[in-house]
Amino acid sequence: xxxxxxxxxxxxxxxxxxxxxxxxxxxxxxxxxxxxxxxxxxxxxxxxxxxxxxxxxxxxxxxxxxxxxxxxxxxxxxxxxxxxxxxxxxxxxxxxxxxxxxxxxxxxxxxxxxxxxxxxxxxxxxxxxxxxxxxxxxxxxxxxxxxxxxxxxxxxxxxxxxxxxxxxxxxxxxxxxxxxxxxxxxxxxxxxxxxxxxxxxxxxxxxxxxxxxxxxxxxxxxxxxxxxxxxxxxxxxxxxxxxxxxxxxxxxxxxxxxxxxxxxxxxxxxxxxxxxxxxxxxxxxxxxxxxxxxxxxxxxxxxxxxxxxxxxxxxxxxxxxxxxxxxxxxxxxxxxxxxxxxxxxxxxxxxxxxxxxxxxxxxxxxxxxxxxxxxxxxxxxxxxxxxxxxxxxxxxxxxxxxxxxxxxxxxxxxxxxxxxxxxxxxxxxxxx
Amino acid sequence: xxxxxxxxxxxxxxxxxxxxxxxxxxxxxxxxxxxxxxxxxxxxxxxxxxxxxxxxxxxxxxxxxxxxxxxxxxxxxxxxxxxxxxxxxxxxxx
Numbered sequence: 055x056x057x058x059x060x061x062x063x064x065x066x067x068x069x070x071x072x073x074x075x076x077x078x079x080x081x082x083x084x085x086x087x088x089x090x091x092x093x094x095x096x097x098x099x100x101x102x103x104x105x106x107x108x109x110x111x112x113x114x115x116x117x118x119x120x121x122x123x124x125x126x127x128x129x130x131x132x133x134x135x136x137x138x139x140x141x142x143x144x145x146x147x148x149x150x151x152x153x154x155x156x157x158x159x160x161x162x163x164x165x166x167x168x169x170x171x172x173x174x175x176x177x178x179x180x181x182x183x184x185x186x187x188x189x190x191x192x193x194x195x196x197x198x199x200x201x202x203x204x205x206x207x208x209x210x211x212x213x214x215x216x217x218x219x220x221x222x223x224x225x226x227x228x229x230x231x232x233x234x235x236x237x238x239x240x241x242x243x244x245x246x247x248x249x250x251x252x253x254x255x256x257x258x259x260x261x262x263x264x265x266x267x268x269x270x271x272x273x274x275x276x277x278x279x280x281x282x283x284x285x286x287x288x289x290x291x292x293x294x295x296x297x298x299x300x301x302x303x304x305x306x307x308x309x310x311x312x313x314x315x316x317x318x319x320x321x322x323x324x325x326x327x328x329x330x331x332x333x334x335x336x337x338x339x340x341x342x343x344x345x346x347x348x349x350x351x352x353x354x355x356x357x358x359x360x361x362x363x364x365x366x367x368x369x370x371x372x373x374x375x376x377x378x379x380x381x382x383x384x385x386x387x388x389x390x391x392x393x394x395x396x397x398x399x400x401x402x403x404x405x406x407x408x409x410x411x412x413x414x415x416x417x418x419x420x421x422x423x424x425x426x427x428x429x430x431x432x433x434x435x436x437x438x439x440x441x442x443x444x445x446x447x448x449x450x451x452x453x454x455x456x457x458x459x460x461x462x463x464x465x466x467x468x469x470x471x472x473x474x475x476x477x478x479x480x481x482x483x484x485x486x
Numbered sequence: 487x488x489x490x491x492x493x494x495x496x497x498x499x500x501x502x503x504x505x506x507x508x509x510x511x512x513x514x515x516x517x518x519x520x521x522x523x524x525x526x527x528x529x530x531x532x533x534x535x536x537x538x539x540x541x542x543x544x545x546x547x548x549x550x551x552x553x554x555x556x557x558x559x560x561x562x563x564x565x566x567x568x569x570x571x572x573x574x575x576x577x578x579x580x
Contacts, residue, residue: 090576091501091571091576094577095576095577096550096568096574096577097577098577160579160580161577161580162577162578162579162580181571181572182571182572184568184569184570184571200571202570202572218552219552219555221567221568235522235556235557238552240526240528240553242528243580244487244489245579245580297526297557300522300557301520301522301525301557304525305525306525306528306530308489308491308528308530311489312489324487327487328487329487329488329489330497330579331497331498331578331580332494332549333498333549333575333577333580334529334549334551335551336551336552336553336556
């Protein structure tokens with residue numbers, strides 16, 4: 055087997071395959087390593103893929119080329135309590151025409167497709183290849199060793215796109231050896247089988263239209279939230295829980311998800327469904343302050359390995375940032391080859407490219423958001439406040455009404471407290 | 487519909503390696519006062535037996551999410567790596 059390449063990419067997820075595709079198209083000899091039996095086998099996410107502007111140059115008609123489930127036209131944010139649900143729903147024709155703003159996808163299909171595109175461009179995909187360690191010579195990374203047979207692969211540049219835990223980054227000394235649990239969340243998901251027609255009727259969709267729904271208040275006070283997305287003929291229902299908060303709570307992710315599935319307004323949407331698959335994955339939610347060193351001698355980090363993830367509560371972005379970072383890391387590797395210099399000084403141009411793109415600009419913009427979201431009131435008291443208020447506004451019970459202002463103030467005092475509310479409004483305004 | 491982890495092998499596929507990809511120093515778990523792994527692991531791979539003061543870890547149904555790696559505050563792992571290529575969990579549809 056060939057063991058020398060121009061570049062090695064660890065991980066054939068969206069970041070890795072984008073990097074491999076970018077490099078292979080300019081003629082570099084690239085090894086794309088994947089620990090699964092096929093790309094996507096180990097990959098899991100909530101289910102919504104945002105528009106991938108980074109790949110539009112490669113795939114001008116992305117929506118006709120990539121294996122997609124539905125394009126998202128409806129976006130909703132819900133606040134739920136044990137028996138009530140308040141929705142903010144946005145449904146727009148603007149999202150019903152290409153270039154679409156987002157899609158639901160199945161990772162085993164999508165990741166495999168993107169990796170195969172890299173192979174078509176000339177990359178060598180090596181599956182069942184778990185990286186064991188990096189090879190260092192004179193302080194520079196010059197390759198990796200594989201777990202299965204201790205085999206070695208060598209290249210002057212390695213792009214680590216091996217996900218949220220990135221052991222490649224750890225072994226290269228780019229990330230801290232220990233993660234802060236307040237920087238990570240665990241996502242769990244139940245894939246639920248439902249016929250397409252039922253999904254269309256239940257969610258008010260036609261053709262390949264899809265809906266996405268983020269839900270707050272369903273986590274028994276644990277910081278986190280749920281999501282419900284429509285695939286072509288299945289639903290993705292899951293929950294993302296902050297690890298620092300989950301560990302203190304003593305609650306289990308699956309019990310919380312089971313309770314949520316029985317919440318009456320949610321249960322109606324799932325009725326008749328059958329569980330197809332259960333999965334879990336980490337989400338690096340620490341934001342800009344969690345981003346590690348992005349380049350070293352002979353190595354760069356991309357995607358989740360670089361903690362490129364934005365969580366604002368309204369938007370959850372990951373794969374779009376991953377593909378963008380993969381393309382930029384690929385470009386930096388191409389430049390390094392032109393200069394025949396793979397030192398940290400040269401590869402650090404990758405960081406500069408990320409700084410100039412929306413990736414690090416947005417991460418910086420939302421730098422305060424992770425801390426703002428570490429506010430327990432958001433996950434129990436606010437949903438109670440919102441649902442309680444609307445219950446009283448709509449309720450006809452023969453009693454005289456109070457003014458809206460009075461009602462609001464009374465409800466705020468009953469739940470969140472006036473002082474906390476003012477602090478939170480200010481904090482939210484600063485963070486978003 | 488309910489997620490019942492006793493039946494996880496009915497709906498999530500695994501190709502179990504006999505050699506576990508995660509190994510614990512159970513003595514460290516014995517003196518741990520948190521054991522966040524027992525409630526945080528989404529696959530319930532960790533169980534603490536209060537009576538016998540013993541931590542049991544079963545890697546068969548591990549979803550390879552990394553939660554235990556992050557929440558363990560006492561570095562109880564003598565090994566924490568992903569399974570050898572081709573082994574472990576296999577998401578088919580997700």
